[in-house]
Amino acid sequence: MQKTDLYNARRQLLRDIFFSPTSAFESYFQKSDLGGRDLFLIHLNLALIGGLMKFFGNIIQIFIFKVTTIDEETTLSLTQGIIPLITFYLLIYALLRLTDSFRMYHQMRDKSKDWSGPEPHVFILSFLPFTSSAVFWILPPPFPLLILGLGFLYSLQLAYLYLSIHHAWTSLEFFFFLMRVILFFLVLITIPLAFYHVIRTALN
Numbered sequence: 001m002q003k004t005d006l007y008n009a010r011r012q013l014l015r016d017i018f019f020s021p022t023s024a025f026e027s028y029f030q031k032s033d034l035g036g037r038d039l040f041l042i043h044l045n046l047a048l049i050g051g052l053m054k055f056f057g058n059i060i061q062i063f064i065f066k067v068t069t070i071d072e073e074t075t076l077s078l079t080q081g082i083i084p085l086i087t088f089y090l091l092i093y094a095l096l097r098l099t100d101s102f103r104m105y106h107q108m109r110d111k112s113k114d115w116s117g118p119e120p121h122v123f124i125l126s127f128l129p130f131t132s133s134a135v136f137w138i139l140p141p142p143f144p145l146l147i148l149g150l151g152f153l154y155s156l157q158l159a160y161l162y163l164s165i166h167h168a169w170t171s172l173e174f175f176f177f178l179m180r181v182i183l184f185f186l187v188l189i190t191i192p193l194a195f196y197h198v199i200r201t202a203l204n
Contacts, residue, residue, distance in 0.1 A: 009034055010034065010038055013027065013038075014042060014132070017125070017126075017129060018129060021158050021161060022161075024125070028121075028125055036124070039124050040093070040124075042128060043093045043124070043128070044090070044093075046131040046134050046135070047085075047086045047090055047093075047131060047134055049134055050089060050131075050135065051082045051083075051086045051134075053134065053137045053138040054082050054137040057137055057144075058076065058079070059078060060138070062076060085137060089131055092127070092130070092131070095185070097124060098184075098188075099123045100120055100121055100122060100123050102180070103118060103122065103123070103181075104120060118167070122162055126158040126162065127155040127158075129151045129154050129158070130152050130154075130155040133150075136148075160174045
C-alpha cells in the first residue's frame, strides 16, 4: 500500500473511532490494510502533537494570561511538561499492549470450538480517543485533565462495546477482567521493588 493510502486509512480509522466505532473495529479487524505498527504510529503522532500543543499552551499562559515565571515554588517555561507528557502517553501505550497480551493469553478458551484466538489490539484501538485528548493540552488547566478523564472513560466504553458484541462479555465480566489487569500490573511492579529491597538490604 502506498504511503498516501496508508495515511488516509489511518486518518479514516481515527475518524471512525469517534463517529462510528463499530465501523472502526470492523475495518481494522476484517481488512489487512492496517496493523499494529499503524496503531503505534497513530498513538505516537498524537503524543507528539500533544507535546506541541503543550508548548503552545505554555506560550499562551506566559504571554497572554501573563502567568509569572517566578513563582514561590515553581517556574513556568516554554518547554515545561512537554517531555513528561509525551512519555506519559507512550507509557500508557505500553500498558495497553500488556493489557491486550493479558487478555489474549489468559482469556478462558473453549478449544472444543473452531476458535482461532482472540483478536489483538482491542484496547490499543479502543484507547485512540484517550491519546487524542493530547490535542487539548493547549487549554489552561484543569480542562486538559477533565478531557483526559472523559477520554479514558470513553475508551473503556469502546473496549467493552467490542468485547460485549463479539465475545458476549457482560459488564461484570469486563469489570473482573479490569481487576485482574490491575492485579497483574501490581505484581509486575512488586517484583522489581522486592528485588531492589533485597539487594539494598544485602548491600547495607
